Amino acid sequence: MGALGAFGRVTGAVWVLVRNDALLPRELDHLYPPSMGALAKALRLFAGSGARSGRPGERLARSLESMGPVAIKLGQLLSTRGDFFGREFAEDLSRLKDRLPPFPTAVARAEVERTLGRTIESLYAEFGEPMAAASLAQAHEAKLLDGRKVAVKVLRPGIEIRVRNDAESLDLAARLIERWVPPARRLEPRAFAETVIRATILELDLRLEAAGADELREVMALDGYMAVPPIVWEGVGKRVLTMEWARGWPLSDPGALTQPGLDRQAMADNLIRAFLSQALDHGVFHADLHEGNLFAAAPAQLTAVDFGIIGRIGPPERRYLAEILWGFLNKDYEGVARTHFDAGYVPAHHSVAAFAQALRAVGEPVFGRPASEVPMSRVLTQLFEITALYDMHLRPELVLLQKTMMTVEGVARRIQPDHDIWRAADPVVRRWMTRELSPLARIRRFADEAATALKNLARLIENPPAAAVEVGETRRGGSALLWFAAGAVVAGGAFLAAMYWG
Ligand SMILES: Nc1ncnc2c1ncn2[C@@H]1O[C@H](COP(=O)(O)OP(=O)(O)O)[C@@H](O)[C@H]1O
Ligand SMILES: [Mg+2]
Incomplete structure (x- = not known):
């Protein structure tokens, strides 16, 4: 059947x-x-x-x-x-x-009551008509009992x-x-x-989306490039999400960019910096930053909604990304090339110099023209095309990042038509380089890497693969010894690193 x-x-x-x-x-x-x-x-x-x-x-x-x-x-x-x-x-x-036609408000109210196990009236003073409907969920305008305006997202009945x-x-x-x-x-x-x-x-569990919103709100609060409305946890369940109303106008609305007192340049800068700092500094980014999900309020405040798609990139990819952006900003093609080899992205049997030449082919046409004409996302696309020639397998999260960057740049250009993304990106990338490539950070990373390697080795000895030799009685003693050795190597390594870089 x-x-x-x-x-x-x-x-x-x-x-x-x-x-x-x-x-x-x-x-x-x-x-x-x-x-x-x-x-x-x-x-x-x-x-x-x-x-x-x-x-x-x-x-x-x-x-x-x-x-x-x-x-x-x-x-x-x-x-x-x-x-x-x-x-x-x-x-x-x-x-x-x-986009789909909405389902009736009465059905949405019933879903909310069932999910939260309480009546609408016990949480909301008003619960309005749907504002937007998509294939999985729709959003309603509502008001809490304390008067706060909120948006309530409700999953479509029977969607599972x-x-x-x-x-x-x-x-x-x-x-x-x-x-x-x-x-x-x-x-x-x-x-x-x-x-x-x-x-x-x-995406069928709105509690996860609420958690994603909360996490991004936390990291974005650190430097204020972008705001995220607070989640109203009382109004969150598997099929319901309640969030405070976003300030300003949706950027998809023509009125958004004609508000009095708007600083378009600053707003476009904020968008680029918010996205880059999410990805580089925090390794977590809003991966659906189109105009319908962004609200603009004068002079330059941006607020994001809709956290259904969150991208994550790990420390090695963040470092890779920061170093290639830095390399392109400074035309250091050798440096960018070395980054690819160091990260193990390009197999060692290729030539660093030849690879650097290919990178120059990506970078020079960019910097020969006004930077504002050359999208950063296009540089990444071309870079990824070239790296494919060098047997480099891209991690899927980098592809998602590059896609999101393309969207973000498009939005920035529509806010401020001659916006220069490279100039906007500079402070975030510079901050990252200063922080992460400081001698202290290098030592910390070296120590982390050494500790991880040794931990893996210890795990291998404690849980040998089936065919491994019998370690028997000496096993525990062996692993204690190994831990001692690990500690010594980490301490020694840190000391040497301090001598070398310090
Ligand atoms: N916190 C909010 N404040 C104001 N409007 C919102 C808020 N959350 C959502 N909306 C509106 O509802 C629309 C749909 O919500 P969204 O979370 O983007 O759902 P979808 O996943 O269907 O795109 C948004 O594009 C926006 O116009
Ligand atoms: Mg949306």
Whole structure:
């Protein structure tokens, strides 16, 4: 039954793709082997009016929009694979919209009461009509008993079943593709489908979104580049999220940029600095920073909402990112190249000098022109294209970061058309370099790395792999000795490092 249902839904999805000529698009005719070319021509007999307008990426976006939440998430994630599909296709796909007609307010109120286990009246003085509705949830305007204005996000009723069914269909589709479409195997369809499904399911628990908002609010409060409205925890449950109202106007609203007293330059700077400091300083960033999720208040205050997608990057990637931005800001291509080799991103058998030459090819055209004309995200894109030539495998979180940077830069340019992202970024990157590359920080990092390496070694000795030799009685004593040795090496290393850098 389940399998049959999934099969039916996959067939339905294929039909939508055929109607939009998004399955075997005509633009790729020259790539198909003869039998597939014949199939593509036959299928095109069924194409509808939607097939005539737009590029293939736009047609695919349109098809996926109509298929529900998992398909929409699939489109969003596919759009991060410009390396596989080409840049234009990925960009067209990334403009996919997630908007649906709202469900009735009475239903939302019932969902809130059930989730929170209390009446609407016991928490809200007013609970208004929906302001916006997407495939997973919709948002209502409301007021708390103490008078604070809030936004209440409520999951769509029955959305879990919908997602479970769609997930089953996507998994089936991925298995069929893996079996029958060999060229798609490089994209690892089943693993990709799993990522899509997992990302959608995580968004089905609004407590996680509330926690993400809270975390970003905490880190953003440190330097004030961006504000995040406080969460009202009393009004948070798996299917409900209550957050204080954001100050100002949504940037998607034309009125936002004509407010009196607005400092556009400062506002664009704040946006870039907020994003970079989230990623570099804190390793956690809002990964959905489009105009609909940003509020602007004069003179230059930005407030973010919607924490459904949070990106995270670990310390090595943060360091990598800071060093390449610093390197490009200072035209130090050798330095950027060495960073790639040190981080192990580029295998040691390649030449640092040749790699630095490739980096110069990315950097020089940038700095020969007014910087404001060259997006930082494009530099990263080109950098990632070049690094692919050097067998570098990009970590997915860096791809998400680069995508978000593209969005953020677009928004900054619309706030202030000649905005120079490189100048805006400089203080955040400089601050990072001063802090993290100070002698003290180097020692701390060296000690951390040594300790981790030794801890791993100790773990290996304590839990030897099945085939390892019997350590027997000496095991505990052995590990104590090892800990002593570890301590000695860390202390000695720190001392040497202090001598060397200090
Ligand atoms: N705290 C808030 N203050 C004011 N408006 C909000 C707030 N949170 C959400 N909204 C409005 O509701 C819309 C939808 O909420 P959002 O969290 O972005 O949901 P979605 O995931 O559906 O995009 C937002 O684009 C914004 O206009
Ligand atoms: Mg939103």
